[in-house]
Amino acid sequence: MAKDQRMSLLIEDSGPLVRVILNRPDVRNAFNEESIAELTAWAESVAPGGAARVAVLSGAGKVFCAGADVTWMSKMVAYTHEENVRDARAMARMFEALDRLPIPLIGRIHGAALGGGTGLAAVCDIVVAADDTSFAFTEVKLGILPAVISPFVLAKIGASAARELFLTGARFSAVRAREIGLVHAVGVEDELDRMVAKYVNDLATSAPEAVAAAKRLILEVTTGTATSAAEYTIDAIAERRVSPEGQEGMRAFLAKRPPSWISSGSS
Ligand code: COA
Numbered sequence: 001m002a003k004d005q006r007m008s009l010l011i012e013d014s015g016p017l018v019r020v021i022l023n024r025p026d027v028r029n030a031f032n033e034e035s036i037a038e039l040t041a042w043a044e045s046v047a048p049g050g051a052a053r054v055a056v057l058s059g060a061g062k063v064f065c066a067g068a069d070v071t072w073m074s075k076m077v078a079y080t081h082e083e084n085v086r087d088a089r090a091m092a093r094m095f096e097a098l099d100r101l102p103i104p105l106i107g108r109i110h111g112a113a114l115g116g117g118t119g120l121a122a123v124c125d126i127v128v129a130a131d132d133t134s135f136a137f138t139e140v141k142l143g144i145l146p147a148v149i150s151p152f153v154l155a156k157i158g159a160s161a162a163r164e165l166f167l168t169g170a171r172f173s174a175v176r177a178r179e180i181g182l183v184h185a186v187g188v189e190d191e192l193d194r195m196v197a198k199y200v201n202d203l204a205t206s207a208p209e210a211v212a213a214a215k216r217l218i219l220e221v222t223t224g225t226a227t228s229a230a231e232y233t234i235d236a237i238a239e240r241r242v243s244p245e246g247q248e249g250m251r252a253f254l255a256k257r258p259p260s261w262i263s264s265g266s267s
Pocket of ligand 1: 028066067068114116139254
């Protein structure tokens, strides 16, 4: 098996099966510029009809992914609008490249999938999650937006669940995630590898070109105005990150204190 240790990713390639492991466990696999570049480069390198038949995305350490790196995002106040747009566009390109991967992508989720981590779950074709995983769209708690991930998340969970979960930022369970279509199978963490292996075996008996065509089919049938939506989301997050509220929310998180909009009396 070929192992490729990049700055923030570990890629284990055994030919038909590629394991892509988010590998910044100290910050709970939060992704920054570097992780985005590495994940995008990997996803865009996967060729249709190549040796790889299935990919599994997982996270090293305690959790799958804590979303975008708040330290990195909070520094964007010093960026110009154009620089923020460029940056949000790079993130959008990563999600799109994963969403359109020409082979099936299985998400192996444990611990937590928050913010952009939930977005990563949304671009997987099949998601298995440990029963004690905590999911949430926490962005509004930080004064920012689940913008770039929203087209992918909405395609999975629909507007109704998004209205509740995007606005409250509330944590939800793996069982709830399965009910709303974000997750396909839930089990105890020790069982996750066996559950993933079962999906890998099922996929191995499907015709590779037909599988790639089925993915394209779903995308074509379900998306219409994706380009205009992407432009809107890029501008929306670029603005929120540098807004006073966004900066306050992210600084408060990093300083481990409540943000200014939470009054001292509320819990
Ligand atoms: N960006 C940057 N750093 C992050 C991070 C993020 N999204 N999520 C966690 N970290 C950092 C913490 O600041 C902490 O750093 P420190 O060791 O320097 O204090 C470290 O990762 C460990 O986090 P901690 O909260 O102590 O770990 P935990 O295992 O108790 O909890 C989470 C893990 C993921 C549940 C928790 O970190 C969390 O809720 N993170 C917020 C995620 C979020 O809101 N993401 C959305 C961003 S848009």
